[in-house]
Amino acid sequence: MTQPLLAIQGLNVGFKVFEGEMKVLKEVNMTVNAGEKIGLIGEMGCGKTTTMKTIIRLLAEPAANITGGRIMFNGTDTLSMSRGEFQKIRRNSLSMIFEDPTAALNPVYTIGTQVRDAVYAAGNFKSKPTRAEVQARAVRALEEVALPDPERVLNNYPVQLSGGMRQRVCIAMALLSASDLLIADEPDTSLDVTIKDQVLRLLNDLVERKGTSIILVTHSLGAVRKMTDRIYVMYAGSIMETAPTNMFFTEPLHPYSRVLVASAPRLTGRGIGEGIAGRIPDYINPPAGCRFSPRCELAVDECIHHRPEMREIRPDHFVACPQVDPVVA
Amino acid sequence: MKFTVLQAGRVLFWIHRKTKEGPAEQPCSARNSMRLVRFLAKRLMHAAFVLIGLSILIFLIARVMPGNPARMAMGPRAPQWAIEKLEKQMYLDRPLPIQYFYWFKSAISGDFGDSLVTKRSVSEDIIEYFPASLELAIYAAVFMGIAGVVLGTVSGWFANTWIDNLVRVIAYIGIVTPSFVFAIFFVLIFSYWLELFPTIGRLSSGIDGPPVITGMVTLDALITGNPAAFWDGLKHIFLPAVSLAMGPMAQEARITRSSLADNAGKDFIAAERACGIPERTIMFKYLLKPSLIPTISIYGLDFASLMGNAFLIELIFNWPGLSRYGMNAILQKDLNAVIAAIMVFGVVFVIVNIAIDLAVERLDPRIRFRTGG
Amino acid sequence: MAVTRILTTGTAPNRGENARRNWYRFSRNPLSIIGLTMVILILILAVAAPIIAPHPPSAGKFLNFSMASRAPSAENWCGTDVFGRDILTRVLYGFRFSLMMVVVVLSLVVPVGVFFGLLAGYYRSTWIDTGIMRITDIFVSIPPLVLALAICAVLTPGVFNAMVAVSLMWWPWYTRMVYGVASSLRGEFFVQAAELTGAGKWHILFKEILPNCLSSILTKMSLDAGWVILIGASLSFVGLGAQAPTPDLGSMVAEGSKYLPDQWWISVFPAFGIMLVVLAFNLLGDGIRDMFGTERG
Numbered sequence: 001m002t003q004p005l006l007a008i009q010g011l012n013v014g015f016k017v018f019e020g021e022m023k024v025l026k027e028v029n030m031t032v033n034a035g036e037k038i039g040l041i042g043e044m045g046c047g048k049t050t051t052m053k054t055i056i057r058l059l060a061e062p063a064a065n066i067t068g069g070r071i072m073f074n075g076t077d078t079l080s081m082s083r084g085e086f087q088k089i090r091r092n093s094l095s096m097i098f099e100d101p102t103a104a105l106n107p108v109y110t111i112g113t114q115v116r117d118a119v120y121a122a123g124n125f126k127s128k129p130t131r132a133e134v135q136a137r138a139v140r141a142l143e144e145v146a147l148p149d150p151e152r153v154l155n156n157y158p159v160q161l162s163g164g165m166r167q168r169v170c171i172a173m174a175l176l177s178a179s180d181l182l183i184a185d186e187p188d189t190s191l192d193v194t195i196k197d198q199v200l201r202l203l204n205d206l207v208e209r210k211g212t213s214i215i216l217v218t219h220s221l222g223a224v225r226k227m228t229d230r231i232y233v234m235y236a237g238s239i240m241e242t243a244p245t246n247m248f249f250t251e252p253l254h255p256y257s258r259v260l261v262a263s264a265p266r267l268t269g270r271g272i273g274e275g276i277a278g279r280i281p282d283y284i285n286p287p288a289g290c291r292f293s294p295r296c297e298l299a300v301d302e303c304i305h306h307r308p309e310m311r312e313i314r315p316d317h318f319v320a321c322p323q324v325d326p327v328v329a
Numbered sequence: 330m331k332f333t334v335l336q337a338g339r340v341l342f343w344i345h346r347k348t349k350e351g352p353a354e355q356p357c358s359a360r361n362s363m364r365l366v367r368f369l370a371k372r373l374m375h376a377a378f379v380l381i382g383l384s385i386l387i388f389l390i391a392r393v394m395p396g397n398p399a400r401m402a403m404g405p406r407a408p409q410w411a412i413e414k415l416e417k418q419m420y421l422d423r424p425l426p427i428q429y430f431y432w433f434k435s436a437i438s439g440d441f442g443d444s445l446v447t448k449r450s451v452s453e454d455i456i457e458y459f460p461a462s463l464e465l466a467i468y469a470a471v472f473m474g475i476a477g478v479v480l481g482t483v484s485g486w487f488a489n490t491w492i493d494n495l496v497r498v499i500a501y502i503g504i505v506t507p508s509f510v511f512a513i514f515f516v517l518i519f520s521y522w523l524e525l526f527p528t529i530g531r532l533s534s535g536i537d538g539p540p541v542i543t544g545m546v547t548l549d550a551l552i553t554g555n556p557a558a559f560w561d562g563l564k565h566i567f568l569p570a571v572s573l574a575m576g577p578m579a580q581e582a583r584i585t586r587s588s589l590a591d592n593a594g595k596d597f598i599a600a601e602r603a604c605g606i607p608e609r610t611i612m613f614k615y616l617l618k619p620s621l622i623p624t625i626s627i628y629g630l631d632f633a634s635l636m637g638n639a640f641l642i643e644l645i646f647n648w649p650g651l652s653r654y655g656m657n658a659i660l661q662k663d664l665n666a667v668i669a670a671i672m673v674f675g676v677v678f679v680i681v682n683i684a685i686d687l688a689v690e691r692l693d694p695r696i697r698f699r700t701g702g
Numbered sequence: 703m704a705v706t707r708i709l710t711t712g713t714a715p716n717r718g719e720n721a722r723r724n725w726y727r728f729s730r731n732p733l734s735i736i737g738l739t740m741v742i743l744i745l746i747l748a749v750a751a752p753i754i755a756p757h758p759p760s761a762g763k764f765l766n767f768s769m770a771s772r773a774p775s776a777e778n779w780c781g782t783d784v785f786g787r788d789i790l791t792r793v794l795y796g797f798r799f800s801l802m803m804v805v806v807v808l809s810l811v812v813p814v815g816v817f818f819g820l821l822a823g824y825y826r827s828t829w830i831d832t833g834i835m836r837i838t839d840i841f842v843s844i845p846p847l848v849l850a851l852a853i854c855a856v857l858t859p860g861v862f863n864a865m866v867a868v869s870l871m872w873w874p875w876y877t878r879m880v881y882g883v884a885s886s887l888r889g890e891f892f893v894q895a896a897e898l899t900g901a902g903k904w905h906i907l908f909k910e911i912l913p914n915c916l917s918s919i920l921t922k923m924s925l926d927a928g929w930v931i932l933i934g935a936s937l938s939f940v941g942l943g944a945q946a947p948t949p950d951l952g953s954m955v956a957e958g959s960k961y962l963p964d965q966w967w968i969s970v971f972p973a974f975g976i977m978l979v980v981l982a983f984n985l986l987g988d989g990i991r992d993m994f995g996t997e998r999g
Contacts, residue, residue, distance in 0.1 A: 058599045098599065103596035104597055107693070107694065117614075121604055386840055505980040507955075517962055632845075636848060658855070659851055660942075662855060675844050
């Protein structure tokens with residue numbers, strides 16, 4: 001088997017707060033192969049963004065605290081890299097798109113200044129490039145994300161653009177330095193309904209064309225279903241289930257995945273879903289066993305006291321729940 | 330003079346109305362300059378309103394004072410008839426609004442009456458003393474701005490190290506120490522013990538002052554090419570300017586440091602890091618510029634405390650400026666001079682604030698393009 | 703505070719937990735604790751000055767030229783001034799005047815400033831707003847100390863008049879701050895809900911809006927305490943505040959500076975006194991600001 005592009009192994013992350021330490025991520029495992037499109041779904045506040053920020057080392061230290069695990073990127077452990085070494089990865093191979101494009105662009109510099117600096121950083125320039133060269137690449141970057149009149153946009157400040165345009169700029173900037181992996185953290189959440197689809201489709205086209213891997217974090221189950229190859233379901237800082245997208249949506253197996261999928265609103269069919277009773281657990285004193293057990297209808301004593309192992313229920317379909325019986329293929 | 334002031338007001342108002350609707354089809358640069366003109370016109374009208382309000386306030390304060398201004402002007406032995414004559418001249422026998430009206434009428438043409446102490450026209454005194462104060466204020470303001478921003482940035486760059494802590498201690502010392510204490514200690518240390526700087530005045534007695542052009546010694550010395558006088562003037566202004574600037578400088582450093590820390594947690598910094606932009610560029614470009622906006626906005630307040638403390642500093646260093654003049658006027662209840670001096674400070678402060686607003690507007694596109702774009 | 707918390711989280715935090723959380727935020731920074739301790743200590747020293755001070759008569763008109771201008775010693779820890787008065791005693795009494803100044807000025811300024819700010823903020827864009835805010839515009843168009851000096855010019859110099867002068871120029875700053883908070887709060891749901899249920903305007907102003915401004919007001923008050931002392935000291939330094947023989951820190955520095963550098967203790971210890979009080983209030987104020995800060999753990 002070839003080496004995966006990104007392998008997260010047993011990642012634990014905590015935050016220090018007033019009440020103690022919030023143990024947010026617990027034993028997160030995740031694998032991304034080259035060219036693969038991953039969807040990460042789960043409720044709000046269940047550690048998706050924390051995982052993403054840990055990958056690209058943007059957690060706000062010292063409050064955040066990585067207490068264990070490894071993140072292998074192209075075969076090297078990024079957590080033990082120096083700042084300078086990791087900077088190289090950020091410049092070329094790895095980048096991230098944020099949820100709110102309004103907050104993710106520097107308000108006091110023009111789009112041009114920011115894109116040009118990103119071009120310069122992503123570089124691959126053999127000698128110091130001329131202004132015109134950098135400008136040309138910046139224009140091309142904006143053309144790629146289908147922004148009309150890129151020269152004008154480069155002269156604008158973020159406040160002068162609409163939300164959709166800002167997100168396109170963010171995508172353009174991120175793509176410049178993401179030749180291997182692009183992390184898209186809810187790129188559609190803060191956009192208008194009509195713009196969401198456009199932006200996601202654009203993103204899909206771009207990563208497909210460039211062969212970039214993507215981790216798409218979103219609440220829109222429809223979008224991940226259309227766009228991704230593989231789904232990871234996260235709940236309260238733990239991966240609950242992972243499967244190829246088609247298999248997952250045909251039959252989600254984990255009790256949490258089932259309610260999550262069932263509670264998605266549909267245009268056709270049974271109307272509004274039921275939702276999930278209860279709330280995300282307290283991260284300071286998380287349940288000792290399965291973190292979903294307090295809300296799970298199928299929970300038994302074992303679930304409450306022992307962390308469930310990931311089991312391969314059917315080929316390539318892993319579930320962390322002892323209550324799910326292996327499906328005989 | 331009065332006529333021109335009225336005309337100026339009318340022109341301002343006209344500009345303000347004319348520039349209200351920036352036509353969209355105009356080129357961007359024209360619209361920008363239009364916006365600037367409109368902004369200035371609006372600020373100047375506001376300034377005029379505020380200054381008139383200030384003059385009413387000061388006038389009222391001066392007139393509620395117990396005692397008869399005419400009697401004070403003439404001295405205790407003046408005969409009754411002379412006082413009554415002066416009262417008539419000063420419109421003291423008329424109701425307050427009329428008194429104010431006459432005061433305003435002559436003030437607008439630059440006539441603030443005579444000083445009781447110097448026995449000269451107050452405006453002459455102001456013209457004589459103002460440049461010294463301005464010079465001191467400029468040096469102090471520049472020092473406060475540069476040193477404050479540099480200290481704050483250094484502290485932010487070396488966040489949570491001993492350098493950061495050292496800057497914090499300096500900032501606390503600056504904030505808690507009254508400017509007059511700084512002045513006294515600086516004189517003691519730097520001129521008495523170390524004999525590095527002279528104590529009082531603007532020039533040493535051995536040095537011929539440059540001819541008065543602007544009234545600011547160092548500037549005049551530069552214009553006339555007199556390096557000895559420039560150097561001497563600089564040495565004289567150093568201690569007063571620094572002791573004046575210490576407190577507000579500490580404030581600036583703190584604001585810069587905390588807004589740097591604030592912005593460092595913002596998404597745009599994370600996004601720029603994600604793009605692999607070097608840490609140095611992020612710190613000194615992407616982080617510093619938005620963080621300077623609060624620093625510059627607070628500059629007005631810091632300049633205010635600087636102007637207030639100038640009264641004490643000029644007294645201590647025997648600096649022949651308007652603040653010392655005003656301070657003496659206050660101590661001797663020379664009301665014409667007090668009113669005039671305070672109006673001058675009001676004008677300076679208003680101008681500084683307009684400049685600050687303008688700078689913030691230039692720096693922050695969120696304000697500039699709030700309405701359109 | 704309470705109302706918004708209920709609306710956003712759906713559960714009312716209980717009082718004890720809130721207090722504990724605030725204390726945690728406050729005490730996270732050891733400097734805040736130091737500030738609090740210093741303020742309490744200074745308060746005790748000031749209140750108990752007649753008992754603690756080594757030589758109480760020194761606080762007033764006391765002359766003993768045989769003791770004049772003594773350097774710090776075991777007997778007079780901070781030395782004596784030219785009249786033979788114990789400087790430590792005078793500094794301790796000086797704390798009393800500084801603290802009294804803070805209390806008087808803030809209790810004059812805060813109610814007035816806050817009231818006008820609430821009014822203007824709630825009646826946003828009406829003539830009430832315009833009237834009040836334009837008046838504050840005038841007051842803030844001149845540096846505070848300059849205005850205080852001008853007001854002092856027409857009054858007879860003295861502690862009380864200095865306080866009046868400082869108060870007169872200080873209230874607009876509270877008005878402007880409260881105005882900012884109040885005018886943004888008036889659009890909030892809980893204010894609108896109260897309006898819909900027919901609550902009177904005073905109820906809305908003082909029961910709905912005011913509690914939500916309290917954290918900013920308290921923070922400003924604690925930070926301002928230091929400024930009041932500094933301005934008071936500046937006024938008495940030029941002779942417009944407390945008059946001799948009142949033991950006021952500012953005028954003591956002014957007096958003592960005549961005898962520099964040989965008899966440095968006469969001015970240095972009162973200067974340290976000022977710095978100490980101001981530092982205490984600043985540290986405390988920073989702590990209170992952190993406590994109420996928007997940052998949530």
